[in-house]
Amino acid sequence: MASDNPIVSIGIPVYNSEKFISDTLNSIVSQSYKELEIIISDNASTDATSEICKSYSERDIRIKYVRQEYNLGSDLNFKYVFDVAKGEFFMWHAAHHLRSHDYVEKNIIFLKNNPLYVASGSPDCFKDEINDPSKLAFFSFDGNCYNNLKCFLNNCWRSHGIFYSLIRKTTIGSTELIGWKCIAQDWILIIYLLLKGKIHRVQEGRLLLGREGQSNSNVPFDGLINKKIEHFFPLYEFTLYFIKSISFENEIGVVEKINLYSIIFWLNIKYKIREGINVILRAAQITANNLFMRKDKV
Numbered sequence: 001m002a003s004d005n006p007i008v009s010i011g012i013p014v015y016n017s018e019k020f021i022s023d024t025l026n027s028i029v030s031q032s033y034k035e036l037e038i039i040i041s042d043n044a045s046t047d048a049t050s051e052i053c054k055s056y057s058e059r060d061i062r063i064k065y066v067r068q069e070y071n072l073g074s075d076l077n078f079k080y081v082f083d084v085a086k087g088e089f090f091m092w093h094a095a096h097h098l099r100s101h102d103y104v105e106k107n108i109i110f111l112k113n114n115p116l117y118v119a120s121g122s123p124d125c126f127k128d129e130i131n132d133p134s135k136l137a138f139f140s141f142d143g144n145c146y147n148n149l150k151c152f153l154n155n156c157w158r159s160h161g162i163f164y165s166l167i168r169k170t171t172i173g174s175t176e177l178i179g180w181k182c183i184a185q186d187w188i189l190i191i192y193l194l195l196k197g198k199i200h201r202v203q204e205g206r207l208l209l210g211r212e213g214q215s216n217s218n219v220p221f222d223g224l225i226n227k228k229i230e231h232f233f234p235l236y237e238f239t240l241y242f243i244k245s246i247s248f249e250n251e252i253g254v255v256e257k258i259n260l261y262s263i264i265f266w267l268n269i270k271y272k273i274r275e276g277i278n279v280i281l282r283a284a285q286i287t288a289n290n291l292f293m294r295k296d297k298v
Contacts, residue, residue: 006037006062008089008104008166011081013074015043017095018052020210025056027098029063033105037087042067043077079179082172090169096210097164098127103205107166110202118197121165122205130208137161140201141194145251146260148194152187153263161207162190162199171196182226182237191242195249234275235268 010028014021028038040053040063050067057065064084072080082090089108093099100122107120114120121140129135137158141148152159163186172178177189193199230236242264246252252260 004086006087007035008033008091008108009037009039009085009087009169010091010093010104011078011085012038012040012093012095013043013077013081014040014045014049014053014095015071015074015077016045016047016049018045018048020096020212021049021052023098024093024095025053025063027101028093029056029060030101031099031104032102033108036062036104037085038063039081039085040065041077041080043074044068044071073181075179075181075185082169082178085169088169089166090172091166092164094164094210096212098208098210100206103207104166106202106204110200111166111168114200116197117200118171118193119162119165119167119199121161121199121201122207123201123203124161124164124207124209126211127208128211138201138203141199143198145195145249146253146256148198149191149246149252149260150263152190152194153260153267156187156267159187159190160209161201164207165199167193180237183230183234184238187238188241191245195245232272233268235264235271239264239268 012024012028017024025040028036038060040057042050042053042065044067053063053065057063066080066084068077068080078092081092089111091104103122107122110120111117123136123138125132125135125137137155139151139155139158141151141162143151152162171193172189175192177185177192180188182188190199227236233239243261246257246260249257
């Protein structure tokens with residue numbers, strides 16, 4: 001049953017997701033916690049996504065389907081589902097992700113019983129890693145501010161499950177960070193949350209990540225580079241935000257701040273190296289595919 005005052009809102013930004021949107025929506029509508037508001041924002045899809053989402057909204061009154069008149073861009077589409085959500089708790093859900101049926105239930109129980117925590121999530125891994133327990137990300141942020149920030153910087157490459165966790169909506173409020181178009185905007189939001197409180201990871205439930213997102217595409221930085229310096233320093237905006245945010249944080253000592261700055265420095269170097277490796281791997285894959293196609297023609 002739909003409610004005018006839902007406890008939990010789930011925002012699902014979609015675009016040309018016909019291949020996996022049915023499985024995704026099945027994992028959401030089958031949640032054991034039923035008091036949900038499910039918001040689908042279709043970013044002017046050109047495939048069958050619209051028809052599939054409409055059919056689900058006709059069968060489940062909890063689903064609010066909105067088709068945008070034109071493509072807003074992924075950042076503003078994510079912002080839209082957050083802005084219109086009415087729930088006390090909010091969760092983004094990507095169109096290519098899956099969740100276990102108990103995900104919402106287990107995490108809302110934790111948040112209701114632990115008011116000092118701003119968010120809670122379950123262990124996550126990529127869909128193709130589900131049979132390898134060593135790939136599950138279990139880390140959480142239950143310590144002091146410094147240790148939580150350090151833990152994030154050391155695990156930022158696998159922080160998808162934190163961004164897609166269940167969040168107290170008032171913690172984010174009207175911040176302009178949502179919809180900010182830059183590289184690592186999800187990391188920036190996580191840092192914002194960590195400066196507001198702790199983030200837990202319950203042991204129950206699972207989030208299965210798809211590999212169809214922009215970060216795994218052939219153009220991971222498409223439309224995200226706004227300044228020339230970002231061509232050489234991709235994490236410029238994230239680094240600037242991080243330094244400004246912790247500089248006047250009284251809970252973090254001077255030595256601890258210096259340590260965090262040094263981690264950020266090396267993180268930028270690692271990011272640039274990963275970018276270079278990914279470019280080479282993508283070029284090699286394209287070359288291999290072209291050779292394969294030529295053989296087929298011969």
